[in-house]
Amino acid sequence: MNDTPVESLKGIGKQKSQDLAKAGINTFQDLIYYLPKSYEDRRSPTPIANIFGEGQYFVAGKVKNKRFKYMGRKSLLTFDVEDQGGGVLRVVFFNGIYVNNMIHQGDEYSFFGKISYSGGWIQMVHPEFAPLGSHEDERGILPVYGDIGRVKGRQIRSLMRQINSIDPLEATEEWLESSIIKRANVCSTSYALRGIHFPREKKEILEGKYRLIFDELLTLETGLLLIRGKYGNKENGVIISSEHMDEYVKRLPFTLTKDQKKALNEIAGDLESSSAMNRLIQGDVGSGKTAIAEISMYAAAKEGYQSVFMAPTEILAKQHYESIGASFQALGIRCGLLISKQSKKLRDRILTDIAAGNIDVIIGTHAVLGEGVNYNKLGLVITDEQHRFGVNQRQILTEKGQNPNVMVMTATPIPRTMAVAVYGDLDISVIKSMPKGRKKIITKVAKDKLERNATYSKVRDELRAGRQGYVIAPLIEESDAIEASSALELYEEMTEKFSEFNVALLHGRMTGDEKTEVMEEFYAGKVDLLVSTVVIEVGINVPNATVMVIENSERFGLAQLHQLRGRVGRGKFQSYCFLILSSNSETSNQRAEIMEKNSDGFVIAEEDLKLRGPGDIFGTRQHGLPNLRFAHLTKHVDVLQNSLKIAKDILKDDPRLAKRKNRHLKDRVKRLYGEGVNLIL
Numbered sequence: 001m002n003d004t005p006v007e008s009l010k011g012i013g014k015q016k017s018q019d020l021a022k023a024g025i026n027t028f029q030d031l032i033y034y035l036p037k038s039y040e041d042r043r044s045p046t047p048i049a050n051i052f053g054e055g056q057y058f059v060a061g062k063v064k065n066k067r068f069k070y071m072g073r074k075s076l077l078t079f080d081v082e083d084q085g086g087g088v089l090r091v092v093f094f095n096g097i098y099v100n101n102m103i104h105q106g107d108e109y110s111f112f113g114k115i116s117y118s119g120g121w122i123q124m125v126h127p128e129f130a131p132l133g134s135h136e137d138e139r140g141i142l143p144v145y146g147d148i149g150r151v152k153g154r155q156i157r158s159l160m161r162q163i164n165s166i167d168p169l170e171a172t173e174e175w176l177e178s179s180i181i182k183r184a185n186v187c188s189t190s191y192a193l194r195g196i197h198f199p200r201e202k203k204e205i206l207e208g209k210y211r212l213i214f215d216e217l218l219t220l221e222t223g224l225l226l227i228r229g230k231y232g233n234k235e236n237g238v239i240i241s242s243e244h245m246d247e248y249v250k251r252l253p254f255t256l257t258k259d260q261k262k263a264l265n266e267i268a269g270d271l272e273s274s275s276a277m278n279r280l281i282q283g284d285v286g287s288g289k290t291a292i293a294e295i296s297m298y299a300a301a302k303e304g305y306q307s308v309f310m311a312p313t314e315i316l317a318k319q320h321y322e323s324i325g326a327s328f329q330a331l332g333i334r335c336g337l338l339i340s341k342q343s344k345k346l347r348d349r350i351l352t353d354i355a356a357g358n359i360d361v362i363i364g365t366h367a368v369l370g371e372g373v374n375y376n377k378l379g380l381v382i383t384d385e386q387h388r389f390g391v392n393q394r395q396i397l398t399e400k401g402q403n404p405n406v407m408v409m410t411a412t413p414i415p416r417t418m419a420v421a422v423y424g425d426l427d428i429s430v431i432k433s434m435p436k437g438r439k440k441i442i443t444k445v446a447k448d449k450l451e452r453n454a455t456y457s458k459v460r461d462e463l464r465a466g467r468q469g470y471v472i473a474p475l476i477e478e479s480d481a482i483e484a485s486s487a488l489e490l491y492e493e494m495t496e497k498f499s500e501f502n503v504a505l506l507h508g509r510m511t512g513d514e515k516t517e518v519m520e521e522f523y524a525g526k527v528d529l530l531v532s533t534v535v536i537e538v539g540i541n542v543p544n545a546t547v548m549v550i551e552n553s554e555r556f557g558l559a560q561l562h563q564l565r566g567r568v569g570r571g572k573f574q575s576y577c578f579l580i581l582s583s584n585s586e587t588s589n590q591r592a593e594i595m596e597k598n599s600d601g602f603v604i605a606e607e608d609l610k611l612r613g614p615g616d617i618f619g620t621r622q623h624g625l626p627n628l629r630f631a632h633l634t635k636h637v638d639v640l641q642n643s644l645k646i647a648k649d650i651l652k653d654d655p656r657l658a659k660r661k662n663r664h665l666k667d668r669v670k671r672l673y674g675e676g677v678n679l680i681l
Contacts, residue, residue: 002167003027009162011155019149028163032193034156035212035630036143039205042112043140048087051115051122059083059124060110060132068100079103081111089115090123108132141199160197169194175664176215180646184218186211210639212630215668217643220628223669225651237276237403238379242268244302248295251331254435260288263429267296270405270427271380277405282414283431284601285566286438289409292431293382294324296407301333301360305379309363312384314339314512315519315540321363328361338364338373341516369396382407411566412559414605432602440599441569443577445553445592447584455549455578456497462547463501463528467573469547471531472564474555490551491531501528508535534560536567543571553579553595554588558608562601626672 005027007017025031045060061083069076077096082088091111093099103109113127130136145156163169172190174181181188187195192211195204245268249256256264263281270277283289297307309324311317317339325335336350336359353359357376362368378401446455459469471494473487491505504527506518515535521527523540530536534556548568553561561579569575579592594607633640650662657666 003029004166006031006159009159011158012151016149016151019151023148025148028167031156031159032163032169032197033212033629034145034148035196035209037146037153038144039199039202040112040142040144041202042110042138042142045083045110047085048081048083048089048122049085051087051089054115054117056113057115057124058110058112059089060108061087062108063103063105064088066103066105068096070097075100077103079105081109090118090121091127092123092125094126103129110137141202141205143197143199164198169197175668177661180650184214184642184646186214189215209630213636214639214643216628216631216672217636217640218647219665219668219672220626220631221640221644221647222650222657222665223626223673225647226657226669227673236274238305238401238405239274240271240300240303240305240379240405242272242299244299245295247302248298252291256291257288257431257433257435259283259431259433260292263292263431264295266427266429267292267407271296271299276403277380277407277427279407279427279429281407281409281429281431283409283411284434285411285563286434286570287431288435289411289431290320290324293407293409294327296380297324297361297382298328298331298333300380300405301328303379305377306354306357306359306375307361307380307382308368308375308378309361310368310381310383311363311365313519313540314341314365314516315523317364319523319541324361324363333360334358335361335363338362338367340365340367341513369400373400375400378402378404380405380407382409384409384411412563412601412605430602432600439569439572439574441565441575441577443565443579443596443599445596446578446580447589452580455580458576458578459529459547459549460498462576463498466544467546468522468525468527468542468544469529470536470545470549470564470567471529472536472548472550473531473533474552487531487533494529494531498529502526503529503531506530506532506535508533534564536564541570542567544573546571546573546575547578548576549578549580551580552582554581554583554585554591558591558594558604559601561595562604565595626674 005017006012006020006025007014012020020026020031023034025034040056040058042058044058046057048059048061051057051059059081061081064080064082066079067077073095075095075097077093077100079091080088081091108131109129110132111124111127111129113124115122115124117123130138143157143160145153147153148156151159170190172193174189176189186192187207187210189211191204192208195208196212199205199208245264249264263283267277267279270279281289281292293309297309300307309320311320317337321335321337325337328335334353336353338347338350338354342350350359351372351374354362355374355376362375367373381401381404383406444455446452459471462469471490473490487505487507491503495503504518504522506515510518518527518530519540522530522545523542525544545568548565550556550561550564556564565577568577579595581588581592594604598604598607631639650665651657653659654662657663657669
């Protein structure tokens with residue numbers, strides 16, 4: 001398919017070409033990949049006598065009993081259409097002055113439109129029509145395209161015919177090897193495009209769309225595998241013996257859960273392998289992921305390797321440093337904290353010790369990847385979902401270490417099929433079971449003013465008992481567009497309502513220093529009630545926080561609500577989460593009920609996926625997934641898994657897509673991922 005500009009097509013002037021360009025359509029090839037939104041079956045007219053229900057129909061017949069009543073803009077045109085079988089339907093055009101001059105009594109026309117019932121008659125209102133047998137009397141399975149600005153759908157159908165006459169779709173060059181086409185059981189590119197835009201049978205549409213879905217998912221997975229660095233790295237990974245893991249496990253003051261043991265066995269196999277570990281530890285809030293990280297870092301230190309532990313916020317990094325450092329110090333393992341807010345003197349001393357190998361475990365924020373941080377013998381990198389391993393981070397670490405092992409921890413439960421897409425070729429360990437003694441968070445829904453007042457009475461009880469709490473709002477400031485409580489409004493309300501307690505405000509527009517100060521005061525117990533936006537989602541571990549109120553909870557995704565709820569229930573006291581609804585819609589109540597009845601994050605994630613789809617849950621900015629035009633990650637799971645297997649085999653044979661046979665796939669990966677993948681390709 002050539003790159004001829006669309007403005008060369010008849011009927012496309014400057015304004016329309018600009019509208020097409022805004023939609024990303026500049027060439028013939030771009031337009032060919034603009035797919036129909038639906039199809040109309042106009043292969044043969046339906047006998048009117050066989051129409052028994054409402055819906056879209058194609059009929060043909062002679063115009064009879066034409067009546068036109070002139071009333072200016074309210075003029076009414078009606079007539080009957082009788083087909084060869086004697087069936088009759090009524091056609092209605094409101095404001096039909098123009099149509100009145102085109103429809104002639106006694107002539108035959110074809111009509112396509114929606115059948116409805118009125119006064120005992122079946123009728124069509126404002127159908128499409130054409131003189132029977134004329135050029136406009138299109139037959140077949142006709143594609144229906146969405147409008148693009150001033151370019152209407154019917155014109156796009158005409159443009160497709162123009163393109164096909166200039167550069168026939170049936171002659172489109174194939175970009176995949178025949179062996180892959182056969183293995184994937186897909187049709188050729190030419191068959192797919194011709195079948196989508198000019199189908200002769202309905203099955204051609206399905207076969208054509210399946211091919212485009214496969215192409216997109218193959219490109220998606222190939223790019224993810226490259227970005228995750230699973231292929232093309234000829235260096236051997238750092239080998240770490242697992243025997244030291246058992247040493248540390250025996251020292252723990254608690255027994256590991258079944259899932260923790262399983263995850264450790266999988267990690268042990270990775271660390272002892274000559275290939276670098278690339279593993280995702282997927283565990284619900286409070287499932288014990290940090291213990292897994294500690295055990296792995298201990299083993300690395302005992303083998304003489306340094307470990308990096310990246311946290312999403314400075315205060316969380318400090319908390320990890322305090323807890324992990326205390327455990328490791330007694331065992332002779334040296335820990336260091338590296339964050340942005342440090343004096344130059346302290347930072348320089350830490351950097352010197354890291355470079356000299358005097359620090360075994362480096363805990364910090366993204367500062368651990370900064371310039372001037374030179375590792376002596378980096379063997380293990382542990383990061384969480386807020387610092388997902390993208391191209392740039394991997395490139396930096398490649399320069400700082402010799403193919404270190406990588407562990408990605410996430411507290412966001414993701415259905416396994418989605419995890420395959422989001423995390424590419426990371427091996428996945430799932431920790432579902434909770435440590436013994438952890439109390440289930442009691443979740444309740446408040447639907448009216450009375451229940452809201454009761455909610456805050458419970459908050460008062462908890463604060464008076466010496467506990468702490470959160471109040472979460474979806475917006476920072478009041479918005480006319482969205483009727484939701486703002487954090488500022490709530491802060492004022494809570495300050496007045498809980499005047500005997502210390503109430504603080506936290507939101508995303510505060511400076512980093514301001515946020516850190518508020519969170520540190522809350523952690524230290526100086527703040528009793530924290531009013532916050534979702535910035536607290538990855539906040540801090542405060543065991544004394546036992547109550548959370550989420551205002552306008554219907555405005556949050558289920559997975560996000562579960563993440564927020566996980567801020568409480570971290571200590572020995574019973575904890576509570578209250579979801580306040582400002583909507584009484586069926587969907588809002590359904591979602592609230594899911595949260596009330598379920599504490600399993602994986603179940604909640606599946607429900608969230610069903611209700612919202614992957615687009616809302618996995619935004620491209622946060623998760624690095626490019627926008628998909630044809631594929632749907634939940635509907636096309638089988639194609640996704642098949643494309644992943646094929647992508648792995650392609651890269652095993654050609655790790656950099658350097659071979660001529662893979663040049664088109666390489667180009668597609670670059671187009672899908674943009675500049676981010678150029679460091680690899």
